[in-house]
Amino acid sequence: MRSKFTAPGVRVRKVATGSEPLVMVTAYDAPTARMADEAGVDLILVGDSVAMVVLGYEDTLSVTVADLAHHTAAVARGLATSAPDRSVAKPFLVADLPWMSYHTTTVDTVNNAAQLVRAGAQGVKLEGGRKRLVMIEALLDAEIPVMGHLGLTPQSIHAMGGFRVQGKEHGAAQELLADAKALAAAGCFAMVLEGVPAEVARVITESVDVPTIGIGAGPGTDGQVLVFHDVVGIEDRILPKFVRRYGDLKADAVEALAAYAADVRSGAFPSEGETYHLCPDVAETLGLYGAGSASLA
Numbered sequence: 001m002r003s004k005f006t007a008p009g010v011r012v013r014k015v016a017t018g019s020e021p022l023v024m025v026t027a028y029d030a031p032t033a034r035m036a037d038e039a040g041v042d043l044i045l046v047g048d049s050v051a052m053v054v055l056g057y058e059d060t061l062s063v064t065v066a067d068l069a070h071h072t073a074a075v076a077r078g079l080a081t082s083a084p085d086r087s088v089a090k091p092f093l094v095a096d097l098p099w100m101s102y103h104t105t106t107v108d109t110v111n112n113a114a115q116l117v118r119a120g121a122q123g124v125k126l127e128g129g130r131k132r133l134v135m136i137e138a139l140l141d142a143e144i145p146v147m148g149h150l151g152l153t154p155q156s157i158h159a160m161g162g163f164r165v166q167g168k169e170h171g172a173a174q175e176l177l178a179d180a181k182a183l184a185a186a187g188c189f190a191m192v193l194e195g196v197p198a199e200v201a202r203v204i205t206e207s208v209d210v211p212t213i214g215i216g217a218g219p220g221t222d223g224q225v226l227v228f229h230d231v232v233g234i235e236d237r238i239l240p241k242f243v244r245r246y247g248d249l250k251a252d253a254v255e256a257l258a259a260y261a262a263d264v265r266s267g268a269f270p271s272e273g274e275t276y277h278l279c280p281d282v283a284e285t286l287g288l289y290g291a292g293s294a295s296l297a
């Protein structure tokens with residue numbers, strides 16, 4: 001059986017000490033998890049971005065722990081059956097704690113994270129810096145590895161006044177650096193830096209001894225993360241500056257579906273080769289008279 005990438009294995013992956021950059025991508029179901037594994041990614045994130053790219057919400061605030069657990073379980077099942085012959089470890093599976101699942105009490109936070117772990121996550125990710133330290137410590141006490149997430153934190157959309165790049169002013173950059181150091185000191189095994197100037201991401205990366213994984217944070221982090229639907233071109237309504245599309249699956253899917261619709265309408269589908277038939281003797285016992293008969297006697 002294939003081994004799995006672990007939190008301690010991720011934690012040591014600093015580019016400055018000679019490691020290759022970490023590759024993380026989101027996945028929300030079994031087939032995408034299998035694709036990500038076959039492509040050789042290091043980490044899979046069941047992100048609360050599922051709200052926007054799969055469930056059709058405007059932001060990430062509507063999804064619940066139950067939603068994330070449902071998608072995490074699907075991804076875990078996909079990974080359990082994917083690429084058994086690969087020689088490299090299976091990707092590390094991290095799940096997002098959604099908004100309001102780690103904002104009230106430490107007991108609620110640990111119980112919510114436990115639901116994600118029981119669904120198959122090996123660690124959880126939560127947004128925010130020093131003000132989340134109490135919850136992070138409670139999770140670590142419960143032996144649940146924690147990934148931090150700083151900068152443009154989508155769960156703070158209303159407080160931030162929209163999806164805006166963070167840490168652009170001197171003071172804000174200093175605050176981000178202090179948050180990053182606090183997360184690393186608390187014991188987070190890695191942290192996402194989203195929507196921050198590359199210079200700030202680079203300084204943070206040089207200042208913490210755990211890997212930083214950037215999205216819209218430039219090339220100076222210890223890894224990169226993108227949303228699956230952006231990478232493969234399923235999501236084509238918005239193209240943030242930091243996204244690079246490596247495929248055009250939406251166009252491919254629309255073309256395939258249009259061809260299917262045309263074939264159904266013209267009668268070209270299904271063909272003889274795509275059709276089941278009765279054996280002639282059974283057809284006869286049912287009173288069917290010859291191939292193509294449309295009625296049972």
Ligand code: KIV
Nearest residue numbers: 026047048049192225
């Ligand atoms: O939910 C998500 O997809 C994320 C990534 C953008 C890091 O948090």
